[in-house]
Amino acid sequence: MADRLTPEHRSWLMSRVGQKDTAPEIRVRKAAHALGFRFRLHRKDLPGTPDVIFPKKRVALFVHGCYWHRHPGCRKASVPKSREEYWNAKFAANVERDARVQVELEARGWAVDVIWECQTKNADELKSRLQAILSNDHPPIHPNKR
Incomplete structure (x- = not known):
């Protein structure tokens, strides 16, 4: 199936x-703030420039967007019908980069977690998820570096 948009229009889009x-x-930031957690945004000095960091909890x-980062089992993680080889390579590179960034952050003593786009729709579930991620009993990845 051919793309309905011209290459120029697709690029612009x-x-x-x-x-x-x-x-x-x-939505994640509002939920975290409502729960009383304080955070910083887009720390460029950390690998992958995390969207939200909680410095005190490390x-x-x-x-992550379900489409771009390939949320397993999510209906939003579809593959375009045109230029499938290109898109599959691009998506694979995104997933590989995400894994590499996680390893780099963990090596620096940070606990890493992902909230998927589709998991932000229900505010109560989002707050519960954040509470679990940021609770004091959440096991640190590197306890000696916290």
């Missing part, structure tokens, strides 16, 4: 996809 301050990211949180 894709350039409009936001990387920071997306709706799912803002937790780096990524808010």
